[in-house]
Amino acid sequence: MITLTNEEENLKNFINGEWIEVTNKEKVYNPANGEVLVNVPNSDTTAIHQAAESAFLAQKEWASVPAPQRAELLYKVGNIMKERKERLSQLLTLENGKVIEEARGEVQEGIDMAFYMAGEGRRLFGQTTPSELKDKFAMSQRCPVGVVGIITPWNFPIAIATWKSFPAIVAGNAVIWKPSSETPLMANELAKIFKEAGLPKGVLQVVYGSGATIGQAMIDHEAIRVISFTGSNETGRKVAMECGKQLKKVSLEMGGKNAVIVMEDADIDLAVEGILWSAFGTSGQRCTACSRVIVHKDVRDVLEQRLLEVMKDLTIGDGLDSKNKVGPIINQAGLDKILKYMEIGKNEGAKLVAGGKQVTIDNYEKGFYFAPTLFTDVTIDMRIAQEEIFGPVVSLIEVKDFEEAIAANNKVKYGLSSSIFTQDVNRVFQAQRDLDTGIVYVNAGTTGAEIHLPFGGTKGTGNGHRDSGVQALDVFTEWKAVYVDYSGRLQRAQIDTDA
Numbered sequence: 045m046i047t048l049t050n051e052e053e054n055l056k057n058f059i060n061g062e063w064i065e066v067t068n069k070e071k072v073y074n075p076a077n078g079e080v081l082v083n084v085p086n087s088d089t090t091a092i093h094q095a096a097e098s099a100f101l102a103q104k105e106w107a108s109v110p111a112p113q114r115a116e117l118l119y120k121v122g123n124i125m126k127e128r129k130e131r132l133s134q135l136l137t138l139e140n141g142k143v144i145e146e147a148r149g150e151v152q153e154g155i156d157m158a159f160y161m162a163g164e165g166r167r168l169f170g171q172t173t174p175s176e177l178k179d180k181f182a183m184s185q186r187c188p189v190g191v192v193g194i195i196t197p198w199n200f201p202i203a204i205a206t207w208k209s210f211p212a213i214v215a216g217n218a219v220i221w222k223p224s225s226e227t228p229l230m231a232n233e234l235a236k237i238f239k240e241a242g243l244p245k246g247v248l249q250v251v252y253g254s255g256a257t258i259g260q261a262m263i264d265h266e267a268i269r270v271i272s273f274t275g276s277n278e279t280g281r282k283v284a285m286e287c288g289k290q291l292k293k294v295s296l297e298m299g300g301k302n303a304v305i306v307m308e309d310a311d312i313d314l315a316v317e318g319i320l321w322s323a324f325g326t327s328g329q330r331c332t333a334c335s336r337v338i339v340h341k342d343v344r345d346v347l348e349q350r351l352l353e354v355m356k357d358l359t360i361g362d363g364l365d366s367k368n369k370v371g372p373i374i375n376q377a378g379l380d381k382i383l384k385y386m387e388i389g390k391n392e393g394a395k396l397v398a399g400g401k402q403v404t405i406d407n408y409e410k411g412f413y414f415a416p417t418l419f420t421d422v423t424i425d426m427r428i429a430q431e432e433i434f435g436p437v438v439s440l441i442e443v444k445d446f447e448e449a450i451a452a453n454n455k456v457k458y459g460l461s462s463s464i465f466t467q468d469v470n471r472v473f474q475a476q477r478d479l480d481t482g483i484v485y486v487n488a489g490t491t492g493a494e495i496h497l498p499f500g501g502t503k504g505t506g507n508g509h510r511d512s513g514v515q516a517l518d519v520f521t522e523w524k525a526v527y528v529d530y531s532g533r534l535q536r537a538q539i540d541t542d543a
């Protein structure tokens with residue numbers, strides 16, 4: 045059984061390379077048993093002012109370190125994460141609830157991101173391009189933005205933090221990080237690892253607190269030039285509006301209403317496995333989770349029957365016990381939201397054929413468990429087929445053909461991930477063209493994005509930016525265009541073109 049140290053039980057902010065005590069704290073609960081896990085600072089705005097001041101000073105120095113040397117730091121971070129993978133994974137399960145196998149997968153995503161972004165320290169490519177004029181050289185280069193703010197959610201508390209902080213740091217920025225207060229242990233661990241790896245003080249600061257106070261203070265602080273946010277659509281919109289007032293660059297990732305499409309020629313067993321994994325993994329609390337299954341009428345009945353059979357085998361319980369396949373929901377509020385959608389679905393005329401209720405586990409009576417749930421007879425306009433529920437809940441929608449399936453997939457306000465199961469190569473290519481999401485899977489579920497590809501989506505999912513992949517660097521860098529004239533005379537672009 046994993047135990048926490050005193051320091052882990054009473055977390056402090058991390059500012060200017062030091063752990064800073066805060067008097068006002070709040071309790072964080074273990075979702076598996078509802079018991080208090082740690083105390084986390086509920087900081088006021090002075091913490092952001094201190095953090096921004098030290099970040100501002102540190103960033104100038106950090107930007108002057110050659111990028112390959114900045115990358116060395118990330119290699120060290122990656123190696124320490126690798127050594128500590130098991131403890132990090134257990135701490136992640138303790139605070140988030142996800143089953144240990146998935147926690148290990150998440151930590152691995154962070155390790156992969158460290159090595160991938162460290163490689164960028166020797167690339168950070170710009171372009172050279174011909175000039176319009178003779179004896180003139182033209183190029184573009186990436187420059188750090190300065191001090192950047194990152195706001196991360198509880199559902200992937202370490203992976204998403206690495207998607208944002210690692211590219212920011214390798215590109216020469218200083219980071220102020222507001223993690224979700226539901227999952228502060230991962231932030232504390234990552235800050236410790238950065239310190240041990242030798243990150244100069246002030247290059248990374250962790251400030252815990254509410255979005256209303258700390259998030260707003262980050263947006264309001266003029267030294268912080270970028271905000272990168274992952275969280276709910278509602279909060280993301282507010283962040284964008286506040287950043288807009290100050291012409292602050294903002295990158296948003298705000299969830300999805302992701303569908304698996306199952307065509308009449310699909311390998312049904314494979315489709316069932318894909319649905320199971322992406323709908324009920326992380327108890328459905330992934331932005332990429334499958335929450336709609338769009339099924340061709342010819343295979344609708346067999347798919348429903350097969351799904352119901354395998355859903356019975358999903359053992360629910362404490363994620364630290366590796367026999368369990370579905371862990372708890374993050375907290376009571378999360379559970380209440382899912383319960384509310386059970387009523388909404390039934391009132392809309394959907395048929396509840398499995399789950400639909402809270403589950404009590406012996407010796408874990410105060411944990412927040414919810415049974416894997418299937419609604420059938422769902423139509424695309426129902427609220428349960430349109431709104432993000434963030435729980436282990438799937439809606440089965442029947443369609444008559446491929447065109448209707450694509451249209452049903454696209455008729456939501458989100459556009460993160462989608463998937464199609466089919467054996468028809470023509471449909472595969474038509475689908476990857478027509479599915480209006482930032483991520484498309486063929487013959488796999490809607491989850492499992494890899495860190496070296498862009499992560500994000502269209503429509504209500506975001507505002508055009510991407511996390512991870514080389515595209516993450518665009519969020520944390522400015523482009524500079526540089527012209528060098530070596531003709532020894534004044535050449536006027538667009539005028540002296542025959543010179």
Ligand code: UN1
Nearest residue numbers: 200330331332491492493
């Ligand atoms: C998220 O849910 O916000 O593709 C991140 C996936 C994971 C990341 C999910 N690699 O499901």
